[in-house]
Amino acid sequence: MSAPQSVHLHVHSEYSLLDGACAIDSLAEQAASFGQSALALTDHGVMNGAVEHYQACIKHGIKPILGCEIYYAEKPTPGASGKNEHNHLTLLASSDAGYRNLVKLCSDGFLEGLERGKPTVDMAQIDSHSEGLIALTGCLASRFAGRLADGRDDEARAHVDQLVGALGAENVYFEIQNNGIAAQDRANEGIVRISREMGGSLVGTGDVHYLRHEDHRHHTALLCVQTKSTLADPRMIFETNEFYLRNNEQMAESFKQWPEAIASTVEIADRCNVELELGRQLIPRFLPDGEDEKAYLAQLVGEGLRERYGEPPPAEAIERMEMELAVIDRMGFNAYFLIVWDFVRWARENGIVVGPGRGSAAGSIVAYTLAITDVDPLRYDLLFERFLNPERVSMPDIDIDFSVRGRERVIQYVTEKYGRESVAQIVTFGRMFPRQATRDAARVLGHDYGAGDRLAKLIPDPIQGRPPSFDDCMKEGQPLRQACDDDPTAAQIVDVARGLEGVVRNSSIHAAAVVIADRPLTEIVPVQLADANTTDEDGNRVYKVVTQFSMKPVEQLGLLKMDFLGLRNLDVIEDALDIIERSDGERPHMATLPLDDEKTYAMLSRGDSGGVFQFESEGMQDALRTVKPTEFDDLVALVALYRPGAMDQIGTYAKGKR
Structure with a gap:
């Protein structure tokens, strides 16, 4: 007889930082392989993985359930001393309205309730955003189960009465777990009793923190990384190895005393139906409603065309302009170009240095005529289709370089123009790649820093920013493989490090990306606060609002994402121009500098390119010495060729040149 269907409703991914050890796609794949029809994601206080989870579940043919294990805190009594208590509470979105409410609660936890690094919400906020939400009363760290485990039954009952008052009795399920922990067993007795007294429903959860039973040791190592402790003397540990993703048979066995708790998991999954709208275009209008953005853009581009090419402009430029404007209009990007034109214009007018342009946007004559870029696409025969292609509908991507000193002022201008509630930077996540994982593994095993550092230095450098994997490093003949073969301690360190490889280690602010919404x-x-690693004039730490979704999910939702890049080279150039002006009384203009200066090419041919943007790496200096550039097109070719795969052709290019 086959086991009854079950659904995991309390699950942590790697976005429960240094606590959850599960990759989202692996969770969805494993749940699908068990024949489970749905899977929830309930990370601690955040929804960082919601879009990724949604897509992974769809990919593996199961229903995504979007949730969050929030930090619940009652508002402190005025004048009260001591720390405010934070408790866990599992919330799931049962509808699109519920998802929007969960996004709001998750954001408000950071914007209004950040306490000791935890985003907290209170019962009044839950009550205000209750539509479409289902609550599970929570794990041992919840107010309900924690009070019952401590024998404070009256307080537990009062709390659940509040939950029922906020969400409705039909939307509160009494969460039990069977994890072999004595305190949980005590709590379960009270949970079952109060559930029956109130006519409520039990639901069984696994509080999943790692994927497989055998991953427990790797998860313990991860907790030691979080708490800066060792496996021999951990500050935090899961007492039992029961927090993995169980199959239907294991779930049925765990909850055989309460079979209705398994049935409730399927009932809740059936109730949860959220559909994320991906692939939209949520570009804000630049002009007020009713005003013609298409006509305004055409007017600006026409004026810029005459400034760039003279009066009358050549037929080739007019034809290119008309073609590009037609594509831009057809794809719905008139406002996009106006928004970029506006903040670039503001930056120049306010003395902020703007780069000449980079990437595929330099192939647009519209960008050139709007002075977004300073590269003539006709002169260099650049393709507009590499930037915007009607056959491949995707948001334009213009990377704008600003001086480091001026970048924040431009972001501030955009924030004030479009509204603080509609502009934010974007979160990014740092992962434990082999070098970091090796150092962390050595520390949690109790070895001195040198033991991990020596092994980490055997791992090859990243190529074009891509670090090697442990699989690469452990191939026959690799230095790390040799060290592990020769030294049991090294093998032990690498074994633990492989369990940490690729796991999210920290979140921070993306170096360039800014999102602007309509x-x-x-x-x-959802948004969160991120440490800006600076302080204000009073010495207080500065936090910035960032989206909880990283760059790719933000783009998939259709939000307008801009890259405001701070380029130190621009500050150096500006300082050099200032010095020249003070010395000679004249200030050179970068756009009019000759591109055929023999001394400059001689310098580059020697590989003497320290501080020259995109030419300062050791590998690029070698390429310069190989090619010995004598004209601007040589530099263009080098930048194009200096990437994986194409690098092999640098020598061929050099031979052809000579």
């Missing part, structure tokens, strides 16, 4: 961001995407 409405308050929390109507679309």
Whole structure:
């Protein structure tokens, strides 16, 4: 007889930082392989993985359930001393309205309730955003189960009465777990009793923190990384090895005393139906409603065309302009170009240095005539289709370089123009690649720093920013493989490090990306506060609002993402121009500098390119000495060739040149 269907409703991924050890796609794949029809994601206080989870579940043919294990805290009594208590509470979105409410609660936890690094919400906020939400009363760290484990039954009952008052009795399920922990067993007795007294439903959860039973040791190592402790003397540990993704048979065995708790998992999954709208275009209008953005853009481009090419402009430029404007209009990007034109114009007018342009946007004559870029696409025969292609509908991507000193001022201008609630930077995540994982593994095993550092230095450097994997490093003949073969301690360190490889280690602010929405961001995407690694004039730490979704999910939702890059080279160039002006009384203009200066090419041919943007790496200096550039097109070719795969052709190019 086959086991009854079950669904995991309390699951942590790697976005429960240094606590969850599961990759989202692996979770969805494993649940699907068990024949489970749905899977929830309930990370601690955040929804960082919601879009990724949604797509992974769809990919593996199961229903995604979007949730969050929030930090619940009652508002402190005025004048009260001591720390405010934080408790866990599992919330699931049962509808699109519920998802929007969960996004709002998750955001408000950071914007209004950040306490000791935890985003907290209170019962009044839950009550205000209750539509479409289902609550599970929570794990041992919840107020309900924790009070019952401590014998404070009256307080537990009062809390669940509040939950029922906020969400409705039909939307509160009494969460039990069977994890072999004595305190959980005590709590379960009270949970079952109160559930029956109130006519409520039990639901069984696994509080999943790692994927497989055998991953427990790797998860313990991860907790030691979080708490800066060792496996021999951990500050935090899961007492039992029961927090993995169980199959239907294991779930049925765990909850055989309460079979209705398994049935409730399927009932809740059936109730949860959220559909994320991906692939939209949520570009804010630049002009007020009713005004013609297409006509305004055409007017600006026409004026810029005459400034760039003279009066009358050549037929080739007019034809290219008309073609590009037609494509831009057809794809719905008139406002996009106006927004970029506006903040680049503002930056120049306010003395902020703007780069000449980079990437595929340099192939647009519209960008050139709007002075977004300073590279003539006709002169260099650049393709517009590499930038915008009607056959491949995707948001334009213009990377704008600003001086480091001026970048924040441009972001501030955009924030004030479109509204603080509609502009944010984007979160990014740092992962434990082999070098970091090796150092962390050595530390949690109790070895001195040198032991991990020596092994980490045997791992090859990243190529074009891509670090090698442990699989690469452990191939026959690799230095790390040799060290592990010769030294049991090294093998032990690498074994633990492989369990940490690729796991998210920290979140931070993306170096360049800024999102601009056509409405308050929390109507679309959850936001959080991120440490800006600086302080204000009073010495207080500065936090910035960032989207909880990283760059790719933000783009998939259709939000307008801009890259505001801070380029130190521009500050150096500006300082050099200032010095020249003070010395000679004249200031050179970068756009009019000759591109055929023999001394400059001689310098580059020697590989003497320290501080020259995109030419300063050791590998690029070798390439310069190989090619010995004598004209600007040689530099163009080098930048194009200096990437994986194409690098092999640098020598061929050099031979052809000579």
